Amino acid sequence: MSGNDETSQELTRLWRITRTVKTMCLDRGYELTEDECAIPLSEFRDQVCDSEGAPQRTKMVFTARPSAGMLKRYTPLPTTRRGTEGPVQTTGEPTIGTIHVEFNPSTSVGIKDLKVFAQLLQEKNYYTGIFITQASPTSSALKIIPSLLPIQMEIFKEEDLLVNISRHELVPKHLLLSPEEKRGLLERYRLKETQLPRIRVDDPMARYLGLRRGQVVKIIRKSETAGRYASYRWVI
Amino acid sequence: MSTYAIYGRSSNAAGAWLNETAGGARRQRSQPTLSDEQKATAETNRKHLNTALWHANKIQHRKDVEARIFGNIETLLEFPSANPFTSVDVSRFTSLVRSFQPSDFDNLIEERRIDGKCGYALCSNAPRTESLGTSAAWKLKAKAASDYCSDDCTRKSLYVKTQLNEVPAWERDPAQHPKVVVHLDDRASATRVQPAIATRAVPPRATQNDLALERGDTTSSMRPSQVMTSTVVEHTNTDRATTRPPDAEVASHTAIEGYEPTSGSVVMQPPKMSSVEAVSLEISIAEPSTAMDDEEADSWRDLFSNVSER
Numbered sequence: 270m271s272g273n274d275e276t277s278q279e280l281t282r283l284w285r286i287t288r289t290v291k292t293m294c295l296d297r298g299y300e301l302t303e304d305e306c307a308i309p310l311s312e313f314r315d316q317v318c319d320s321e322g323a324p325q326r327t328k329m330v331f332t333a334r335p336s337a338g339m340l341k342r343y344t345p346l347p348t349t350r351r352g353t354e355g356p357v358q359t360t361g362e363p364t365i366g367t368i369h370v371e372f373n374p375s376t377s378v379g380i381k382d383l384k385v386f387a388q389l390l391q392e393k394n395y396y397t398g399i400f401i402t403q404a405s406p407t408s409s410a411l412k413i414i415p416s417l418l419p420i421q422m423e424i425f426k427e428e429d430l431l432v433n434i435s436r437h438e439l440v441p442k443h444l445l446l447s448p449e450e451k452r453g454l455l456e457r458y459r460l461k462e463t464q465l466p467r468i469r470v471d472d473p474m475a476r477y478l479g480l481r482r483g484q485v486v487k488i489i490r491k492s493e494t495a496g497r498y499a500s501y502r503w504v505i
Numbered sequence: 506m507s508t509y510a511i512y513g514r515s516s517n518a519a520g521a522w523l524n525e526t527a528g529g530a531r532r533q534r535s536q537p538t539l540s541d542e543q544k545a546t547a548e549t550n551r552k553h554l555n556t557a558l559w560h561a562n563k564i565q566h567r568k569d570v571e572a573r574i575f576g577n578i579e580t581l582l583e584f585p586s587a588n589p590f591t592s593v594d595v596s597r598f599t600s601l602v603r604s605f606q607p608s609d610f611d612n613l614i615e616e617r618r619i620d621g622k623c624g625y626a627l628c629s630n631a632p633r634t635e636s637l638g639t640s641a642a643w644k645l646k647a648k649a650a651s652d653y654c655s656d657d658c659t660r661k662s663l664y665v666k667t668q669l670n671e672v673p674a675w676e677r678d679p680a681q682h683p684k685v686v687v688h689l690d691d692r693a694s695a696t697r698v699q700p701a702i703a704t705r706a707v708p709p710r711a712t713q714n715d716l717a718l719e720r721g722d723t724t725s726s727m728r729p730s731q732v733m734t735s736t737v738v739e740h741t742n743t744d745r746a747t748t749r750p751p752d753a754e755v756a757s758h759t760a761i762e763g764y765e766p767t768s769g770s771v772v773m774q775p776p777k778m779s780s781v782e783a784v785s786l787e788i789s790i791a792e793p794s795t796a797m798d799d800e801e802a803d804s805w806r807d808l809f810s811n812v813s814e815r
């Protein structure tokens with residue numbers, strides 16, 4: 270009996286983690302439905318358990334495409350350069366694409382595990398990869414991540430996803446500004462981005478939204494005296 | 506390797522920025538009519554640029570070295586090439602870990618364990634975590650022991666680790682990389698006498714260059730390895746003739762407070778050598794006469810040079 274209890278505990282745990290991860294992707298702007306994010310436990314069990322009833326992390330893998338709104342928020346401002354026949358405007362490609370989420374079944378994560386995952390991202394041409402692990406990867410393994418750019422690899426630990434921090438009542442709403450909105454903000458207040466307050470790229474909410482250095486995030490707080498008020502932070 | 510690519514890319518960006526700044530400074534200087542104020546500004550800019558370059562180079566050097574160490578860990582993950590290991594494995598192993606700090610060595614052991622290999626890079630067995638399961642660490646009392654297949658490998662691995670230099674590789678002179686040797690059991694012929702103490706790297710000494718670097722005088726990317734060093738020199742043969750104490754037998758009217766000025770034209774009686782001979786502090790130790798390879802010979806030499814210094 271205790272074996273079954275453990276299995277069902279593990280199943281519930283993975284179910285909560287999946288809901289957090291899918292909601293996180295939806296919040297970032299990927300195409301997912303509310304229903305997918307709020308999948309009932311019974312349905313989740315049918316999807317990921319083997320014939321013995323044990324949940325299989327390898328069956329929890331999923332991919333999602335960015336929505337039109339997300340693509341726009343990730344499209345750089347058009348740049349003007351001097352051509353032979355007057356100024357030429359070039360619109361940049363969106364710096365976002367399909368996201369691939371994988372749950373690592375092993376209890377320790379080293380260089381090789383991340384290399385295998387990185388290779389998959391490269392082969393399948395995924396823009397972002399989220400690797401969810403049971404233990405923190407080794408310090409050497411983490412050094413691979415910056416070498417993969419422009420592919421974005423993010424690592425989350427299972428235990429950090431049991432609860433969705435963005436839904437905590439003390440966590441204000443964070444919204445990523447598009448390059449255009451960012452420019453508008455800086456022009457309106459005659460600011461340089463360096464004059465904005467800052468948020469670290471490894472801040473839990475910055476990680477939740479997959480923010481990158483140089484972006485600006487709008488933070489909306491509720492206040493008893495002032496109603497809602499917004500502040501802005503520059504990601505460093 | 507992809508790792509190097511990113512390091513390279515980031516450095517190019519920094520380089521481009523610096524080049525632009527440099528161009529700006531040049532253009533300013535090339536204008537014929539410059540006020541003193543402008544000249545001073547240009548001079549300040551140039552100084553700032555040099556400082557920025559110096560730091561950029563330093564950071565770049567560190568990144569290059571870190572990338573190389575990372576590559577070495579990756580290479581050693583695939584060791585040994587055969588079971589049992591070859592002599593090529595031994596020499597590659599010892600040369601790849603020379604630039605490691607002990608912490609890099611720990612990283613290698615961890616990566617190998619995760620990959621299901623004994624932490625000792627010359628061993629093809631599985632670590633005890635594989636055979637004993639997750640409770641291996643508890644059963645073996647020492648957590649580190651579970652990273653290896655046996656106590657033998659634990660010992661041999663530690664033997665190599667103790668030879669590594671704590672100074673980060675990017676702060677070392679090339680000469681500061683220790684000569685690493687594997688445990689006697691793993692050397693090609695294990696018939697030699699075991700040295701009394703393990704060979705260690707000769708402690709680094711600060712050169713004039715190091716000191717200049719510490720002041721920031723040069724643009725080299727190296728950091729001073731170690732500034733506080735003392736060099737004690739024993740004077741073995743002191744010239745006693747000039748420092749002889751007053752002696753009634755040889756004292757003459759030209760002597761001043763017992764000492765003869767050397768420039769005088771007065772022909773002096775040569776000072777008698779005192780019965781006390783200069784003491785030689787040299788200790789002679791017979792070197793082993795067995796034929797040995799270069800690496801081995803070097804390690805012996807290091808060992809003996811250490812002994813005679815003390």
Ligand SMILES: [Zn+2]
Nearest residue numbers: 623628654658
């Ligand atoms: Zn072993």
